[in-house]
Amino acid sequence: MTEIAFIESVLTDVASYVRERYLDRTHLEVSTKTEANDLLTEVDLETQRRVVARINAQFPGDIVVAEEANLNVLPPDTHARTWFLDPIDGTQNFVRGIFPLFGVSLAFAQQGIVRSGGVMLPMNNDLFLGERGAGAFRSGKRLHVANVSSVALARADIDFSVPSHRDETLQRATRLIVKTGQIRCFCSAVVAMCSIASGDADIFFNVGLSPWDYAASQVILEEAGGKTSRLDGSPLHFFDKRRGVLATNGHIHAETLSLLD
Amino acid sequence: MTEIAFIESVLTDVASYVRERYLDRTHLEVSTKTEANDLLTEVDLETQRRVVARINAQFPGDIVVAEEANLNVLPPDTHARTWFLDPIDGTQNFVRGIFPLFGVSLAFAQQGIVRSGGVMLPMNNDLFLGERGAGAFRSGKRLHVANVSSVALARADIDFSVPSHRDETLQRATRLIVKTGQIRCFCSAVVAMCSIASGDADIFFNVGLSPWDYAASQVILEEAGGKTSRLDGSPLHFFDKRRGVLATNGHIHAETLSLLD
Numbered sequence: 410m411t412e413i414a415f416i417e418s419v420l421t422d423v424a425s426y427v428r429e430r431y432l433d434r435t436h437l438e439v440s441t442k443t444e445a446n447d448l449l450t451e452v453d454l455e456t457q458r459r460v461v462a463r464i465n466a467q468f469p470g471d472i473v474v475a476e477e478a479n480l481n482v483l484p485p486d487t488h489a490r491t492w493f494l495d496p497i498d499g500t501q502n503f504v505r506g507i508f509p510l511f512g513v514s515l516a517f518a519q520q521g522i523v524r525s526g527g528v529m530l531p532m533n534n535d536l537f538l539g540e541r542g543a544g545a546f547r548s549g550k551r552l553h554v555a556n557v558s559s560v561a562l563a564r565a566d567i568d569f570s571v572p573s574h575r576d577e578t579l580q581r582a583t584r585l586i587v588k589t590g591q592i593r594c595f596c597s598a599v600v601a602m603c604s605i606a607s608g609d610a611d612i613f614f615n616v617g618l619s620p621w622d623y624a625a626s627q628v629i630l631e632e633a634g635g636k637t638s639r640l641d642g643s644p645l646h647f648f649d650k651r652r653g654v655l656a657t658n659g660h661i662h663a664e665t666l667s668l669l670d
Numbered sequence: 671m672t673e674i675a676f677i678e679s680v681l682t683d684v685a686s687y688v689r690e691r692y693l694d695r696t697h698l699e700v701s702t703k704t705e706a707n708d709l710l711t712e713v714d715l716e717t718q719r720r721v722v723a724r725i726n727a728q729f730p731g732d733i734v735v736a737e738e739a740n741l742n743v744l745p746p747d748t749h750a751r752t753w754f755l756d757p758i759d760g761t762q763n764f765v766r767g768i769f770p771l772f773g774v775s776l777a778f779a780q781q782g783i784v785r786s787g788g789v790m791l792p793m794n795n796d797l798f799l800g801e802r803g804a805g806a807f808r809s810g811k812r813l814h815v816a817n818v819s820s821v822a823l824a825r826a827d828i829d830f831s832v833p834s835h836r837d838e839t840l841q842r843a844t845r846l847i848v849k850t851g852q853i854r855c856f857c858s859a860v861v862a863m864c865s866i867a868s869g870d871a872d873i874f875f876n877v878g879l880s881p882w883d884y885a886a887s888q889v890i891l892e893e894a895g896g897k898t899s900r901l902d903g904s905p906l907h908f909f910d911k912r913r914g915v916l917a918t919n920g921h922i923h924a925e926t927l928s929l930l931d
Contacts (some may be wrong), residue, residue: 478851490751501852507861508769509789535768561833564766572822579840587837591762593829594855601834609767642891646701 410459412429412517413540415623416527419463420513423456424531427497430455431509431532439504450504453477456513458498464492476621483620487521487648491635497616499597512599516624521648526625528599535604539629545606552633555608556657560668563661564591565612568599577616581640581653585614585668602626602656606633613656616640620647623654636662640669671728672929673778674801677788677886679775680724684717685792688758691716692793693818694771700765711765714738717757717774725753737882744881748909752779754885760858767902770794773860782909787886789860798864800890806867815919816869821929824922825852826873838877842901842914844845846875846929863887863917867894873926874917877901881908884915901930 410418429451430437435492438451440541457477464473472484475494492515497503499511509532516526525540537552539545545552557563567586569578586592589612597602598618604610606629615622627637627645637645642662657665671679691698691713693812694910699712725734733745736755740841745752753776754758759762760772770793777787786801798813800806818824828847830839850873856862859879865871868892876883888898898906901914903923918926 434819501825505795507796507865507868508771508856530768533768564762567855569847572849572851575853579844579847583840585841586830588833590833591857592836592855593857594828594853595769596852596854604768607768 413525413538415467416517416525417536417538419460420515420527420529420536423459423513424529424534426459427452427456427513427559431503434504435502448518449477450497452501452503453497457494460494460496460515470492474621476619481619483648488519491518492516493518493523493620493621495599498599498622499595502595502597504562504591506532508601510595510597510600512597512603514599514621514625515606516628518624518647521646523624523628528603528625528629532599537606538631539625539632541628541632543632544652545632547607552606552629554605554634555611556660557611557658558660560585560588560590560612560661560664562590563611565589565614566593566604566610567601568596568598568601568613568615569594570596570615570617574617581616582614582669584670585665586660588668595619598622598654599626602630605635605656605658606630611658611661613654617652619652630656635659638662638666642666673785674788674799676728677776677778677786678797678799680721681776681788681790681797682897684720684759685790685795687720688717688774688792688812690843692764695765698765701924707870709740711758711761713764713859714758714761718755721755721757721776735882737880742880742882744909749780753777754779754882756860756882759860759883760856764858771856771858771861773858773864775860775882775886777889779908782907784885784889784916789886791861798867799812800886800893802889802893804893806890806893808868813825813867814869814892815866815895816872818872818919819921820923821846821849821851821873821922823851824872825854826850826875827854827856827865827871829857829859829862829874829876830855831857831876831878835878842877843875843930844931846926848928859883859915863891865889866896866917866919872919874915876915878913879915880913888917891917896920899923899927902928903927
């Protein structure tokens with residue numbers, strides 16, 4: 410089985426578990442991680458457990474890096490076959506909110522470069538897939554970024570994340586916030602980046618992401634014609650120990666960078 | 671027919687038209703109003719036409735104030751029976767976006783005070799109703815705000831709105847943005863205010879709303895136990911010619927006000 414076919418199969422299967430738990434979320438057990446607003450639910454843990462078991466069974470020996478439960482460590486061998494999993498990206502929105510702004514994200518990387526990735530928005534049963542060199546697709550339909558070619562007409566998702574990221578976010582993005590046509594903050598990197606891939610947004614800005622947050626969306630977005638970088642314009646590398654991420658529709662990447670401080 | 675029964679009936683009926691047009695939105699005609707990002711669609715206009723025709727037929731002589739097409743003027747008689755309609759609140763999200771973050775908002779006011787209001791989120795078929803003194807309900811179930819009692823643990827929707835509002839938004843809300851547990855920006859006042867009424871958020875901040883944007887949500891939110899005010903804490907009045915709106919779960923209204931500049 411190819412990695413992209415595996416990703417599609419696993420995300421489709423696990424989505425029904427996530428849907429069931431979301432619809433019954435009044436009974437949820439919620440704990441906090443490092444910050445009071447950095448939430449972890451039993452659904453994050455169980456989703457991760459199920460996906461990791463599938464990876465181990467299908468691709469024994471592959472490395473798995475995932476957000477929860479001691480798997481959140483980058484491997485010493487940066488060239489190995491490596492899977493990046495965020496079981497629920499947007500856990501806060503899973504716990505609270507009228508709209509289900511969260512997704513399950515799974516990517517496969519080799520030689521330090523993401524080769525294929527998938528994002529499932531379970532409540533919409535909406536599956537985004539991207540494979541390096543082969544394009545990005547949503548429910549089988551090819552994805553293309555929007556043609557929006559100026560920041561003044563663009564839609565940006567500015568991710569204000571947890572309180573400890575706020576000062577840096579405002580310090581770096583104030584000129585962008587003032588100039589951009591439309592501002593949103595959904596607080597789910599996968600929702601924001603897949604929105605750019607589908608032409609529904611143009612810019613995503615976040616000062617502090619980990620590889621499992623963006624690996625799958627990165628290949629989906631790039632294969633849809635978009636561009637990603639660090640906040641200084643240098644390429645995204647999983648192993649560079651840097652955390653800022655800028656993603657755009659490509660047409661306005663340079664203009665967006667020029668508005669960051 | 672009582673006003674609240676009328677609101678329920680009209681919003682239920684018009685929702686099917688809005689749903690149909692949303693699912694076919696690739697064929698949408700979109701124009702701009704005063705700013706490039708202040709969009710108007712034919713769906714806004716047709717929704718308004720349908721609702722206004724129903725009001726005129728059921729309550730002849732009542733005044734109608736609505737967002738579009740020359741009805742956006744407050745009446746000279748501030749005590750008359752007055753309807754406030756926003757045919758699509760969140761038009762930008764209707765035009766673009768993976769999630770349908772928009773609603774239809776209709777309120778009835780008399781003696782300058784909103785008596786009853788309804789918000790329909792058409793794509794969720796989710797109806798919020800509030801009647802002064804009689805409570806707020808969502809699909810028949812009584813609404814209550816959340817018990818979140820500190821800004822540091824709260825979820826705030828900071829509405830960055832159109833570019834001309836950005837400097838003022840940042841100038842007044844920076845301390846709130848830095849301190850609040852979670853930040854969102856959905857750019858739909860009715861989604862944000864109904865989220866507080868349902869316990870899914872705690873704070874909504876906007877420097878520039880008109881009465882049709884908040885009239886219905888105001889009575890829903892207040893009847894769910896929340897609080898609304900101007901940005902200096904003074905009461906919301908439709909006819910005071912002021913535009914800033916702060917809405918909270920009530921428990922943290924004073925603390926939120928103390929964080930505004």
